[in-house]
Amino acid sequence: MxxxxxxxxxxxxxxxxxxxxxxxxxxxxxxxxxxxxxxxxxxxxxxxxxxxxxxxxxxxxxxxxxxxxxxxxxxxxxxxxxxxxxxxxxxxxxxxxxxxxxxxxxxxxxxxxxxxxxxxxxxxxxxxxxxxxxxxxxxxxKLYLPGLIKLKRLIDSGFFGQLLSVRGEFGYWVFEGDLVPAQRPSWNYRAADGGGITLDMYCHWNYVLENLFGRVEAVSSRSVTHIRERWDEQGNSYTATADDAAYGIFELEGDIIAQINSSWTVRVDRGELVEFQVDGTHGSAVAGLFECRIQPRVSTPKPVWNPDLPTDQDFRSQWTAIPDNQEFGNxxxxxxxxxxxxxxxxxxxxxxLAAGVRGLQLVEAGLRSSAEGRRIELAAAIR
Structure with missing residues (x-):
């Protein structure tokens, strides 16, 4: 050898x-x-x-x-x-x-x-x-993350039946840099240096969506700079010119709707820093970086809306974890x-690199949607 x-x-x-x-x-x-x-x-x-x-x-x-x-x-x-x-x-x-x-x-x-x-x-x-x-x-x-590998296995097995929708939540609070040092470099918040969460994360979301669910055909998005003053690595204040949050609705082939919120200005109340909930006619799943939990159609509870009484159901306990039945590396x-x-x-x-360009297509469509306040159809995919 x-x-x-x-x-x-x-x-x-x-x-x-x-x-x-x-x-x-x-x-x-x-x-x-x-x-x-x-x-x-x-x-x-x-x-x-x-x-x-x-x-x-x-x-x-x-x-x-x-x-x-x-x-x-x-x-x-x-x-x-x-x-x-x-x-x-x-x-x-x-x-x-x-x-x-x-x-x-x-x-x-x-x-x-x-x-x-x-x-x-x-x-x-x-x-x-x-x-x-x-x-x-x-x-x-992200395609190599344990949670998404488990999710892909569910998709390939037909677990979901007809796929209906995807809801993604990504982000955490990035400190401004005055009281607590920022955990991301300052160039991330300067547009001239290539900063901005839309440019950063929509490239990720494009390959996740197209490889798991289908090509993005149209997008409606809003990119926002919530925090306009930050402090750099030397402790100097600067004006943030790049977006720190993006809220997108993505229309996928096969009539699947995906909604993904991306934010560096959100405090985390979920199991992992990124989670995707996928709903289908035969079952649902919630996948993060490592975990993936499912709720099949046959074991879906029947909640009733009643604003006059607190719920007696522990909804999160009604999901089943997919086991780590293989070794997941970095x-x-x-x-x-x-x-x-x-x-x-x-x-x-x-x-x-063509896949990288497809990510940039989604970035540009998302930023254009935000600037013009309308839905943008994506051009034919670069292959």
Whole structure:
């Protein structure tokens, strides 16, 4: 049995998501376990090359994790012929130029989303990748979450009968930064830097909806900046110019209606930070990051509306949890392993840059709906 080492240029790993999920819990975890084991018995081992703007931070990360190569020069990293993959976890506004540079250098591309600031920029990336003939992928981490894996299993089994509707609640309170430090970076709240929850989360909701329920055909949405003054990492106040909440109604193929609230200005009163309730003629389910609970048609209670008396039913106790009857690993790592396997096999990745553009289509339609106060039909899906 043989082991092939794949060197990966990782740009933006000093940020929270790039460091925790992609470097530590994915690539370094794969390396520590001896690589990705293939059905043939062969292995794909990985070795990161760290890239970023702050050489001191990169040096500290490299020393902490035993990483040999790091640089603050993307051009220098891309000139390394031994590295075959470029990964991008930078701020959105810096992503397009770096990916185009990496494609020109012949690297396979794996990137966080949004893949660009606009559909037009995303299409430029798609065309460049296709012309270069490289394997390309976009992070679709939520499809690998235990709760959504269980939900997908229910859908595939026919549990719901006819699917009717989806209701999603996502978000939590992000502190303004004056009394308590904010738990998200300040650029998230500046439109000029690629901030905004619509741009951030509608890319996620598009791939969740299209892969579980069906393509989004139309959207009615409202994007709002509820909190207009925030404080940055240096303690300086600034005006928030990006939306911190988005309220959307999505019309899916098959006459399914999805409603999803996304907010960084909401206090949590639910089991998990994101939950989806799916209702069908034969049953319903509530799925979060980890849990999934069901209520079949045959065991659905019959509540009666009576505003004069408090209810005597404990509604949440009337649902049944789907068991963890398989081992669920980190979702980011699971997709990294899938992408690495596709690169070595020379085959397309299922969640490619075109999928990233479809997410941007929903973002632009949602923002247009909010600005014009009307329902927007989406253009034909980019494939």
């Amino acid at each position: 043989s082991t092939q080492t794949v060197r990966i240029i990782m740009n933006g790993v000093t940020g929270r998501m790039g460091y925790r999920q992609h470097l530590v819990r994915s690539i370094l975890a794969i390396r520590a376990d001896g690589g990705v084991l293939l059905p043939s018995g062969d292995r794909i081992q990985v070795e990161p090359i760290l890239v970023g703007r702050n050489l001191e931070k990169l040096a500290e990360l490299a020393d902490r994790h035993g990483i040999a190569d790091y640089t603050d020069s993307l051009s220098l990293a891309l000139a390394d012929d031994s590295a075959s993959i470029y990964f991008d976890a930078q701020v959105t506004s810096a992503r397009k130029a770096a990916i185009l540079q990496a494609i020109a250098a012949g690297k396979h591309i794996y990137t966080e989303k949004p893949i660009a600031d606009s559909v037009a920029d995303g299409l430029e990336l798609v065309e460049a990748a296709r012309s270069a003939g490289i394997v390309n992928g976009v992070v679709h981490d 979702g980011f790592r699971a997709q990294w392993e899938s992408f690495l396997t596709d690169v070595v096999a020379g085959r397309p990745h299922a969640y490619d």
